[in-house]
Amino acid sequence: MTNTRDMNAATQGVSEARVGSADGRPQPEADETLTEMSIIQTDYLVVGAGATAMSFVDTVLSETDADVTMVDRRYRPGGHWNDAYPFVRLHQPSAYYGVSSRELSNWTKDKTGLNRGLYGLASAAEVLAYFEQVLQDRFLPSGRVRWLPMSEYSAAADGAHYVRSLTSSERVRIEIRKKLVDGTLARTEIPATHQPKFSITPGVACVTPNRLPDIRRPYPAYAVVGSGKTGMDACIWLIQNGVPPSRIRWIMSRDAWLLNRENFQPGANDVDRTLGSVIGQFEAITEATSVADLFSKLEQRSLLMRIDKTIEPTTYRCAIISPAELAQLQRIADIVRLGHLRAIEPMRIVLDKGALDADPDTLYVDCSARALTPPPGIPVFDGDRINLLMVRFCQPLFSAALIAFVESHFNDPVEKNAFCAVVPTPDRPTDWLRMWATTLANQARWQRNERVRNWLAQCRLNNAVAMMRGAKPNDEVKLERFKEAAAKAGAAAAKLPDLIASFACGEGDGTHE
């Protein structure tokens, strides 16, 4: 173990080669000169073959006869999952993930471990194998998808589109008949590919979670840097692999509100609980007298959870954990809440609000990457470009499928954007309210349109479809619950603007950010 972090060298090199801008969107190449090169004509040029792009293309193939060119600088689809730490799993049950036309879940519940009794969470290896199968078994045999791996996309100053092979330097010009689809906007940051914002004195052992399984001797002390889902996963992995919680220090710049995975279970047997939790959120919104009161109500109903009930969370990022995982995390007593880490020295750590002594033989685990970065304020349908952004609460893959459906069946850009108002990528607790406000407005528009409504009724990525899986076709009791949810969604939607105005006007959101 060294302090040379295990950055993925290939990805690093690619990052340097990429011509980008401050907002991260692909930008013109400076020295683009027109030499003789092949030209590809295509309906959709999809930049990125991450999860959202795969979901978009899958639905375009189902809904149209368009042809698609997909380009990614990686050698296989799956985006950030290619760089994931080996013990990562989906946060949500696999049943909600993947592309619409193909199941990822085997619909069994875990029998052991901290997810026991809950539906399975695919590992990174399973997610990658799944996307590879989608490409090989569906996309390529369709004859309508051209796959350009190991290739960098860029746009010239005149708007022309180019793809350059990273292995042969061959450059191809792409002529787009319909749209460019940007599947890169999540700008997913994970520990293996990011540069930490703190300094590390040479000789200090600091690794990313990708290298944790390489530990070959016990360390007297372990310190996990980062309070996001990756930091939680690293803490839990250490405990599950025999490290006593008393030897773990957790450096947490911000406490987070967490979603309870028990409330996200698909399938008819769990519909009462899952739908009940959605109804519970709507009731909490409707009954809340202030934002602080809302979060208190959400916690009382076990809809949101936190590590320490005496500390007001200042972040919310859609992280989902099970109560059993939370209980393990709560065994860690040495939680450092002194702001961001600035430096790791052999004998101490330096943070925004102070310094603390440290065991010189500590193994630091850097989990400080941000995962999802809020994208620039742009619409989904943006002239001749489609931006793959979230249009439903914490559901990026369903969102991409819905965007593809809307693109396939509607023409008016105003109407299309009305179906696909952008749900903000969350960061602060109050974003929970903003996400619901946009989600509910979008859902109301979808339900008013017969075509969208019919598509939703059969899309396996749609929560309601996953929840009703295995139910009798006319199960009146369950259908009544859905009607109740719709009515309470309406009441919540009516109340949300007032709650949002209360903190937007500077009256304080009760979360002490």
Ligand SMILES: Cc1cc2nc3c(=O)[nH]c(=O)nc-3n(C[C@H](O)[C@H](O)[C@H](O)COP(=O)(O)OP(=O)(O)OC[C@H]3O[C@@H](n4cnc5c(N)ncnc54)[C@H](O)[C@@H]3O)c2cc1C
């Ligand atoms: C640990 C973790 C767990 C998660 N669990 C869940 C879950 O349970 N459920 C859920 O719904 N979501 C989950 N997510 C979110 C989800 O998986 C995706 O992270 C999110 O949708 C973003 O994926 P993406 O495809 O948009 O982006 P990325 O995965 O970042 O893919 C973008 C792709 O674009 C390529 N690219 C970028 N620029 C260029 C260029 N100029 N030329 C060529 N290629 C380019 C990159 O190489 C990359 O492959 C999780 C995320 C993380 C990090």
